[in-house]
Amino acid sequence: DTGVSQNPRHKITKRGQNVTFRCDPISEHNRLYWYRQTLGQGPEFLTYFQNEAQLEKSRLLSDRFSAERPKGSFSTLEIQRTEQGDSAMYLCASSLWDTNTEAFFGQGTRLTVV
Amino acid sequence: SQQGEEDPQALSIQEGENATMNCSYKTSINNLQWYRQNSGRGLVHLILIRSNEREKHSGRLRVTLDTSKKSSSLLITASRAADTASYFCATVRSGTYSGAGSYQLTFGKGTKLSVIP
Numbered sequence: 001d002t003g004v005s006q007n008p009r010h011k012i013t014k015r016g017q018n019v020t021f022r023c024d025p026i027s028e029h030n031r032l033y034w035y036r037q038t039l040g041q042g043p044e045f046l047t048y049f050q051n052e053a054q055l056e057k058s059r060l061l062s063d064r065f066s067a068e069r070p071k072g073s074f075s076t077l078e079i080q081r082t083e084q085g086d087s088a089m090y091l092c093a094s095s096l097w098d099t100n101t102e103a104f105f106g107q108g109t110r111l112t113v114v
Numbered sequence: 115s116q117q118g119e120e121d122p123q124a125l126s127i128q129e130g131e132n133a134t135m136n137c138s139y140k141t142s143i144n145n146l147q148w149y150r151q152n153s154g155r156g157l158v159h160l161i162l163i164r165s166n167e168r169e170k171h172s173g174r175l176r177v178t179l180d181t182s183k184k185s186s187s188l189l190i191t192a193s194r195a196a197d198t199a200s201y202f203c204a205t206v207r208s209g210t211y212s213g214a215g216s217y218q219l220t221f222g223k224g225t226k227l228s229v230i231p
Contacts, residue, residue, distance in 0.1 A: 042221035
């Protein structure tokens with residue numbers, strides 16, 4: 001296991017289309033997070049899973065966004081009816097249960113909505 | 115919303131010099147973490163300091179935490195060109211746990227460090 005894997009690395013889509021991103025966490029990590037990062041800003045929290053349960057969702061996560069983590073393994077983040085404002089880097093991270101532990105980030109999926 | 119504020123926003127130094135970055139935050143925390151991000155890449159964890167700790171070292175890194183001032187600093191000694199990156203502080207707030215446990219890293223906007231060879 002070489003770390004958190006995200007696919008695709010880049011995605012260009014037309015406004016109004018749906019897109020789905022995948023994140024494969026480190027296998028023994030039961031926590032998984034999604035963040036969004038725009039140019040010059042720090043990552044902003046979107047949502048968090050403990051195993052398969054989605055425990056927190058940011059107000060940034062509008063009803064066009066949905067995330068799943070079936071069976072507590074990989075996760076998907078879907079954006080429906082994409083808008084230009086959705087253009088950003090989408091980062092996935094995973095960690096162990098312990099609060100005082102580091103999060104391991106994937107390389108991110110860069111979304112460009114044209 | 116972003117809890118942390120890094121200062122300065124950008125820092126340019128010569129190789130071999132020390133680099134100091136500061137972070138201020140707003141709410142009580144469980145721990146504070148520093149991450150590095152190379153351009154267009156994912157974040158790499160550098161160091162974690164718990165709320166009951168005041169100082170921590172890791173290699174050329176030294177982190178301090180002052181919970182009374184809600185601030186932290188990251189010192190990189192003897193900087194190298196390879197240290198060129200953006201550095202972010204991130205906090206885990208205390209008292210946000212419910213049910214199975216709540217955990218959310220809240221990041222600042224980062225300090226962009228350039229180390230000139």
